[in-house]
Amino acid sequence: MYCIRKVTDDLLWIGGNDRQSPVFEAAHPVPRGMSYNAYLLLDEKTVLFDTVDRSVQSQFFENLDHALNGRKLDYVVIHHMEPDHAATLGDLLLRHPEATLVCNGKAVNMIRQFHCTDPSGAILVNEGDTLCTGRHTFTFYAAPMVHWPEVVVSYDSTDKILFSADAFGTFGALNGYLFADEVDFERDWMDEARRYYTNIVGKYGPQVQALLKKAATLDIQMICPLHGPVWRKDLGLVVDKYAKWAAYEPEVKGVLIPFASIYGGTETAANILACRLAELGVQVEMYDVSVTHYSYVLAECFKYSHIVFAAPTFNNGLFDTMEHLMRDLCHHNFQNRTVALIQNGSWAPASGKLMSELLCQMKSMELLEAPVTLKSALAPGQEQELESLAQALCASVKGEQPSVKEEAPQDKPRGFVCKICGFIYESDTLPEDFVCPICRRPASDFEPLG
Ligand code: FEO
Secondary structure (H helix, E strand, O other): OOOOEEEEOOEEEOOEEEOOOOEEOOOEEOOOOEEEOOEEEEOOOEEEEOOOOHHHHHHHHHHHHHHHOOOOOOEEEOOOOOHHHHOOHHHHHHHOOOOEEEEOHHHHHHHHHHHOOOOOOOEEOOOOOEEEOOOOEEEEEEOOOOOOOOOEEEEEOOOOEEEEEOOOOOOEOOOOOOEHHHOOHHHHOHHHHHHHHHHHHHHHHHHHHHHHHHHOOOOOOEEEEOOOOEEOOOHHHHHHHHHHHHOOOOOEEEEEEEEOOOOOHHHHHHHHHHHHHHHOOOOEEEEEOOOOOHHHHHHHHHHEEEEEEEEEEEOOEEOHHHHHHHHHHHHOOOEEEEEEEEEEOOOOOOHHHHHHHHHHOOEEEEEOOOOEEEEOEOOOOOHHHHHHHHHHHHHHHOOOOOOOOOOOHHHOOOOEEEOOOOOEEOOOOOOOOOEOOOOOOEHHHEEEOO
């Protein structure tokens, strides 16, 4: 049975909702499901805007058959060739060989790659090209890397609708409501819209800014994305968010504390820091990165102005779940934040140095203080270090001059660590004939702490 909603008098939503797949694109949990939007225009010509993911293909073809109501399909506009939209394109062309594809040259290459077929007679569109379908005229604009290189968006100058491909999409199935103004978007959808943007398109901020610049020249009254609700009111709400996200600007002046903790020592320090920040009136949020999927924490990193990464050393490296999060931030071109670190290591703390190295791979990351170093757990008297860090973070969040920093004694470790077993020899000098009491390796296998 068909399941369709009317967008305008002659435009129909004919997509589908998948609430069974636990993850999107084999990576991101989607506990609220996922929508795959496709639209059909019933003008003098009929025009299908994109197909759908395999998971909803049965519903989509039922919708398409019903909506066409015996008419032939004249055009298929392909905005994006990623299989969550184009997986059913091959089947569609078998069912509707009469349809003419409208896409760019890069999409044609991808059709060959994904569907092993050479689309004949396709109309290739470049920047600014138009397609008239009767009452409507569509203009095409390239949007490379929002989210793949072949992406185009199209603008219907008749009804002032932007078909925006992945841009302005969200995670989450449409539960009967098609339009953003039919739901409380800020309360119920914005977190998932942020998580979708940051994880899917977050790497490509400059390209999104380029698209926003083109869109700003158009009179847009409606946005039809390929995922999530259609925008026909308050478009500024989502456009303003996109401008911030694409510029890697935080939405909230406050402190996010993503932490990993094996036996609780690091978590306790993170909790104490959060308490001091809360007492100072600073907005603070915490996530255990071993429990909360990194896609959620990455989105929160985009949201907050200040981040304290807290993690233990593990096998002489950085604990895996924190390393995963920080590498993911690097891969998403994350930048422009003020950060601090809490490291832990029972015999050779190294997580601070390794987190610093990962931060060095990101642009414009300001390290506020030297790392707080824990040895297994916060030692008596070390609360003062967290108090100082909270004060420094508070001053920075509130835009005050940072206080003069006092380096914690633990920040300048004296001694040498065995590269083989991690034994630490605490002294300014290491005797040449020294032998590790644990693994019996010579002094040449030691390196200075730091
Ligand atoms: Fe929704 Fe980039 O595909």
